[in-house]
Amino acid sequence: MPASASRLRIGSVGPVTTAAFARTVSMLSGMIRPGLPSPLRNLRPLIVASSRSAPSSVRARTAASSTAPECPQAIRAGSAVLAWNRCPRGGTCFRALAARRARPGTGFVKRSTQPLCTTETFDAAVDWRALHGDAFEGVRVVVTGGAGFIGSHLVEALVSLGAQVVAIDDLSGGDWANLDGFGASVERITASILDAERLGEAVAGSRYVFHQAALGSVPRSIKQPHRYFDVNFRGTLRVIEVSQRAGVGRLLFASSSSIYGNPPDDAAKREGMPLVPLSPYAATKACCEIALRTWTDSYDFDTVSLRYFNIFGPRQNANSAYAAVVAAFAKALHAGGQATIFGDGDQSRDFTYVANAVHANLLAARCGDDIRGSVFNVACGGSVSVNALYGHMAQLLDYTGPAPQHAPPRVGEVRSSRADLGAANAGIGYEPIVGFAPGMAETVRWYRAHLGPPAGPSEPDA
């Protein structure tokens, strides 16, 4: 069932205007006061998202004049195009290129005869060429935060697809070592996204900017709200402005599922739901999404936001006091130490292997103008409790140490998180390509091979 692509609105008055946006930001800034446990709760009535129906069904249009290559689910068939094929095992068929028109004039095409199934039958290794062909061959792209966890995986995939990759990172949380082995051809710029001049050098002549640079961690953002707004929000404004000025074809933004907060009935999170950020980190992401949409509406600048749900995988930093939960568990269990679970551990997450986030970015880059200004969930559509995650990882790591200790739940964290993938499915042809189990097996293999001796206590981010 195709879902609606979502467009952010403030209140119910229609598309955000620059003035309205400026007012909201100013109000938000005034609400951020150190010491207030969750200063952004008041945001609820202010920011709501309403959905605008996507073009009917899964129709995807490619404009011949678009700078973006055609959408992989949209097959050129004259002027109108569409392909939305489901293989018998439930995956998406991307190799539908032999499809023929079913309804002349509408662009609807029939099922492919050569489906490429993207269900869990694949292991964690991804053949990016099989999924994205030559769509990025010779294309200049920028990955902000390219030395980080997700950014380095994006760089890796783009390099394998023949793109000319420029990575910019201030190394506050990343490491160029994350690009070792595949990044020789990558131009590396060690600079902050707040540095307009260096950023301008990076984006000049680029077709896409994959904007991953940000400060992560909900708990740290509770302690340092101003710093988060400065880097995540002001930094994103800088990326938007510099990219627009440079004539970038599309800016893809790494947003976060944290902006949904806790829906009343633990329902799967859909893009049209009200945004209820419970932490400064989540609020910065909500503000960024609004800014991106504003630039699309007011300045005709092409942007897409992708709301990642708990991404995990190799190269996620385990050596930080604010490590994400998978990395923190891996480190503690690998070392035979005791892991910490905040709260009762029944909180759940839609844990998503990193290749899925990369895939969603590449799909969204390739889609046509229909998705300008849209937001899409990026997840697996499942739900795994932190206790279950712990048990799974303990088993994979042959852990025989002490049971985990429980600490009080942390301010700003959501109780449960599971994505509805209907809009992403309809809008960009996204379906997860690597499931939780193969992704976790690969992740644990990587940590086993790369984790050194423990370097102090770690604090899971769940």
Ligand SMILES: NC(=O)c1ccc[n+]([C@@H]2O[C@H](COP(=O)([O-])OP(=O)(O)OC[C@H]3O[C@@H](n4cnc5c(N)ncnc54)[C@H](O)[C@@H]3O)[C@@H](O)[C@H]2O)c1
């Ligand atoms: N990992 C997840 O589960 C998750 C979930 C939702 C959203 N996200 C978002 O995805 C993006 C990537 O996250 P990640 O998990 O790879 O984190 P990460 O910390 O590994 O990567 C972020 C990168 O941004 C860089 N960076 C930070 N501030 C910068 C600045 N001012 N200038 C230039 N570079 C800067 C860091 O050095 C780091 O390399 C972030 O925007 C994050 O908010 C991640």
